[in-house]
Amino acid sequence: MNKNIERIVNGVWKENPTFVLMLGMCPTLAVTTSAINGVGMGLSTTVVLILSNMMISALRNFIPDRVRMPAFIVVVASFVTIVQFLMQGFLPSLYDSLGIYIPLIVVNCIILGRAESYASKNPVIPSMFDGIGMGLGFTIGLTCIGIVREILGNGSVFDVNIPFLDNYHITLFGLAPGAFFVLAFLVAIMNVIRKNMEKKGKPLPKAVGCTTGNCDGCPSATECTGKEAK
Amino acid sequence: MDYVTNLILILVASAIVNNVVLSQFLGLCPFLGVSKRVETAAGMGGAVIFVIGIASFVTSVIYKFILAPTGFEYMQTIVFILVIAALVQFVEMFLKKSVPSLYESLGVYLPLITTNCAVLGTALNNVTNGYDILECVISGIGVATGFTIAIVIMAGIREKIEYNDIPSAFKGTAIVLVTSGLMAMAFLGFSGVI
Numbered sequence: 001m002n003k004n005i006e007r008i009v010n011g012v013w014k015e016n017p018t019f020v021l022m023l024g025m026c027p028t029l030a031v032t033t034s035a036i037n038g039v040g041m042g043l044s045t046t047v048v049l050i051l052s053n054m055m056i057s058a059l060r061n062f063i064p065d066r067v068r069m070p071a072f073i074v075v076v077a078s079f080v081t082i083v084q085f086l087m088q089g090f091l092p093s094l095y096d097s098l099g100i101y102i103p104l105i106v107v108n109c110i111i112l113g114r115a116e117s118y119a120s121k122n123p124v125i126p127s128m129f130d131g132i133g134m135g136l137g138f139t140i141g142l143t144c145i146g147i148v149r150e151i152l153g154n155g156s157v158f159d160v161n162i163p164f165l166d167n168y169h170i171t172l173f174g175l176a177p178g179a180f181f182v183l184a185f186l187v188a189i190m191n192v193i194r195k196n197m198e199k200k201g202k203p204l205p206k207a208v209g210c211t212t213g214n215c216d217g218c219p220s221a222t223e224c225t226g227k228e229a230k
Numbered sequence: 231m232d233y234v235t236n237l238i239l240i241l242v243a244s245a246i247v248n249n250v251v252l253s254q255f256l257g258l259c260p261f262l263g264v265s266k267r268v269e270t271a272a273g274m275g276g277a278v279i280f281v282i283g284i285a286s287f288v289t290s291v292i293y294k295f296i297l298a299p300t301g302f303e304y305m306q307t308i309v310f311i312l313v314i315a316a317l318v319q320f321v322e323m324f325l326k327k328s329v330p331s332l333y334e335s336l337g338v339y340l341p342l343i344t345t346n347c348a349v350l351g352t353a354l355n356n357v358t359n360g361y362d363i364l365e366c367v368i369s370g371i372g373v374a375t376g377f378t379i380a381i382v383i384m385a386g387i388r389e390k391i392e393y394n395d396i397p398s399a400f401k402g403t404a405i406v407l408v409t410s411g412l413m414a415m416a417f418l419g420f421s422g423v424i
Contacts, residue, residue, distance in 0.1 A: 026259070026347050029258065078308060100351055100358065104351055106311055176253045176414045176418065177411040179411075187404040188399040191399045
């Protein structure tokens, strides 16, 4: 298979950042109150991810190894600021509903994780497709969780009311506790799938996000814990 | 007097009503990662109070006296994240040299906080809310206290969960998330207080 298409399939399916790798859980929980917010957050993260992957990959031979983390953070923060401006200008209502979580894309572990583990070692074009794949995977993950929460919490999908259901919604799922419950069930379902795949002899890639509570194999472990990667 | 009441309101609101973990989902990583034992959770909480308190002060000073007068407000995200990263390094070095006893108890948690979204989130929220410098520090300490309350309660519950019989699919992170959901429901009850 073409290497670039392989990167996209990898991000969307094999190593989906939300479902398989369990990365970027703070925005996942915070903005998925509705499907449209999930799409908005996912796409803005995708844009930042593609641009920062390309930039970091282009600069990979110029950034000294010792200062690579601060350098990555500056690159990501610059693109986040640009995206923030564009959203404020062209999508003011989405900008208001996502609020503080847009600047917080800077500390999203997916972006720094991809920079560290892929973009800083590969040429520009594959890094771009890696960004597209991972970003789309994240967008799909957020949208799915957003759809589930919007149906349960508000009886609608993408602001379109579902007949019958809109009288029987559980408001709690639109609020903070609902986010935790939905994610808990997602993790439980993934645990079962993981076990089945292992029995079949096709184990899924390990979850590396902070939700697993262990930093082994996490690409951002170095700058989170200050220890050098093994 | 009004000013003091205002400060107390900010403290309570940021610590309990808008709890940083359970209603704003910031700082989830350490909340899920470092909440296995009460002692480590309390140590983490102490380090977070320390860092967010200082970071709120420094970022608000920089915003008030450098970014706002020169019209560079839009650079806040870049400036704050770099300042926070540098600050944590600096605090770590300072504690190691001057207050070894405090370093012993907080040291291991300090680097973990650099990319903690709660620190950046608090700094940005302070700016959005238009707080003055003292209000920023108070709200920072409040946010961090809220984090400490949440993580210590969580660690207490998790120590008990260890001995419970949980469906195998829910073992590990899933049951912790269900517990966080129940705690978030409890904290939702505070939402009418202020």
